[in-house]
Amino acid sequence: MTWTPAEIRGWLDAVKDPEVPVVSVVELGVVRKVLVDGDAVTVEITPTYTGCPAMKVMEEEILACLAEHGVTNARVQTVFREAWTTDWMNDEAREKLRAYGIAPPQHLGDPGLVTLRRNVPVVCPRCGSHQTIRQSEFGSTACKALYTCRECREPFDYFKAI
Amino acid sequence: MTEARAQAAIAAGVAPTGPTAGVAGNPLFEYLCRMGDDRLVLGHRLSEWAGHAPILEEDIALSNFALDFVGQAAALLKLAGEVEGKGRDEDALAYHRDENEFRNVLLVELPRGDFAFTMVRQYLFDAFDVLALERLVKSRHEVLAGIAAKALKEAKYHARHSGEWVVRLGDGTEESHRRTQAALDALWSYPSEFFVADGVDAAMVEQGIGLDLPSLKAPWEITVRETLTRATLTVPNDPRIVRGGRLGRHSEHLGHMLAQMQILPRSHPGAQW
Numbered sequence: 001m002t003w004t005p006a007e008i009r010g011w012l013d014a015v016k017d018p019e020v021p022v023v024s025v026v027e028l029g030v031v032r033k034v035l036v037d038g039d040a041v042t043v044e045i046t047p048t049y050t051g052c053p054a055m056k057v058m059e060e061e062i063l064a065c066l067a068e069h070g071v072t073n074a075r076v077q078t079v080f081r082e083a084w085t086t087d088w089m090n091d092e093a094r095e096k097l098r099a100y101g102i103a104p105p106q107h108l109g110d111p112g113l114v115t116l117r118r119n120v121p122v123v124c125p126r127c128g129s130h131q132t133i134r135q136s137e138f139g140s141t142a143c144k145a146l147y148t149c150r151e152c153r154e155p156f157d158y159f160k161a162i
Numbered sequence: 163m164t165e166a167r168a169q170a171a172i173a174a175g176v177a178p179t180g181p182t183a184g185v186a187g188n189p190l191f192e193y194l195c196r197m198g199d200d201r202l203v204l205g206h207r208l209s210e211w212a213g214h215a216p217i218l219e220e221d222i223a224l225s226n227f228a229l230d231f232v233g234q235a236a237a238l239l240k241l242a243g244e245v246e247g248k249g250r251d252e253d254a255l256a257y258h259r260d261e262n263e264f265r266n267v268l269l270v271e272l273p274r275g276d277f278a279f280t281m282v283r284q285y286l287f288d289a290f291d292v293l294a295l296e297r298l299v300k301s302r303h304e305v306l307a308g309i310a311a312k313a314l315k316e317a318k319y320h321a322r323h324s325g326e327w328v329v330r331l332g333d334g335t336e337e338s339h340r341r342t343q344a345a346l347d348a349l350w351s352y353p354s355e356f357f358v359a360d361g362v363d364a365a366m367v368e369q370g371i372g373l374d375l376p377s378l379k380a381p382w383e384i385t386v387r388e389t390l391t392r393a394t395l396t397v398p399n400d401p402r403i404v405r406g407g408r409l410g411r412h413s414e415h416l417g418h419m420l421a422q423m424q425i426l427p428r429s430h431p432g433a434q435w
Contacts, residue, residue, distance in 0.1 A: 046312075047312065049230060049316060050233030050234045050236075050237055050309075050312055050313060050316065051205075051228075051229035051230045051231070051232050051234070051236075052229070052233065053229070078237075079308065080237065080308030080309045080311065080312050081304065081307070081308035081311065082308075082311070083308070083312040083314075083315060084312070135219065136222065136223060137323055138219070138223035138225075138226040138227075138323075139222065140222075142226055142229055142230065146219070146222075160319075162315045162316075162319075
């Protein structure tokens with residue numbers, strides 16, 4: 001019995017980020033590579049933030065997901081290169097975030113140039129207003145910042161672009 | 163120092179000093195411990211603010227900082243353990259080493275003080291961290307370069323946040339200015355330890371793995387002085403060079419911190435939950 005990396009990626013689409021349960025580890029770009037060697041499967045993942053406590057959970061859930069599909073000889077390996085960037089999230093994943101109430105990350109463009117001064121307003125995921133203010137650069141998880149919408153008055157999370 | 167003498171010194175728990183310090187052992191292991199320990203100790207100090215910061219947003223921000231630093235430490239110490247090849251993982255290195263085996267700079271082990279002290283210390287570190295990581299991204303050691311690239315993204319956030327606070331506090335009320343200036347006066351000589359290179363650094367530069375520490379001093383000073391000026395703070399005239407941490411000679415504060423940090427795994431080795 002052997003599997004293709006594409007097939008395994010398909011299975012892993014069922015493994016969601018425990019803190020943002022609408023996007024999968026594949027959509028997030030956390031899963032970098034799937035290597036198949038006979039019955040041995042290695043999944044390379046890269047952390048969103050080095051200290052993200054959700055990484056351990058994702059690792060366990062990836063292994064559990066593989067076991068469900070009959071892969072018993074599996075391991076998850078953490079790699080740091082290339083450094084994770086929110087630019088790896090496609091439009092579909094961004095829309096899922098927005099529908100869930102999290103403002104999706106803005107595009108950085110060239111991943112080498114992490115610009116820290118943002119002039120583009122963050123759009124409120126609830127009412128679409130551009131009249132939003134940043135309350136805090138650091139939110140409920142490492143990957144989010146806290147914003148408030150001036151129009152609908154709702155506070156919301158913004159998925160930081162890195 | 164001869165290798166035999168250096169080994170004897172290490173066995174006796176006395177870190178060798180001088181230009182060949184650490185070279186007799188494993189310079190890469192030593193180097194990774196230095197980087198990892200800076201982050202582990204600073205991360206722990208930051209975590210002490212959880213539930214104590216002056217406002218909720220800062221409580222969350224400092225906890226986020228702490229997470230980043232402890233995460234970076236875990237990655238670096240894991241790599242250090244692999245490089246050492248004696249079966250120690252990141253937890254063994256974090257929880258089962260004594261004070262004189264820690265290689266962090268003295269700056270990061272100082273008690274957290276008040277909020278101004280924490281933010282000034284943080285900014286002095288972050289300004290260095292960004293410069294150092296920018297260079298380490300080009301390290302010939304692929305895993306280290308990868309960790310540096312990841313950490314750099316986080317470090318830029320940190321430096322911006324702590325820098326903004328230094329300006330806000332320095333150029334704030336009379337009391338916030340007084341406290342921030344007092345913190346700066348107390349801390350100013352400590353960053354000198356960042357830029358002292360020894361045999362370990364020389365070996366790492368030679369192998370294309372590490373960075374040339376003294377060359378970072380000028381750019382660091384330019385950046386920091388600019389921020390301090392904006393913060394209306396007076397740069398102290400304190401030419402002292404602080405050192406010792408890189409060789410395992412620490413202030414009295416580290417032992418107390420480690421006692422708290424290590425008590426659980428030391429009392430219950432191998433405990434799981």
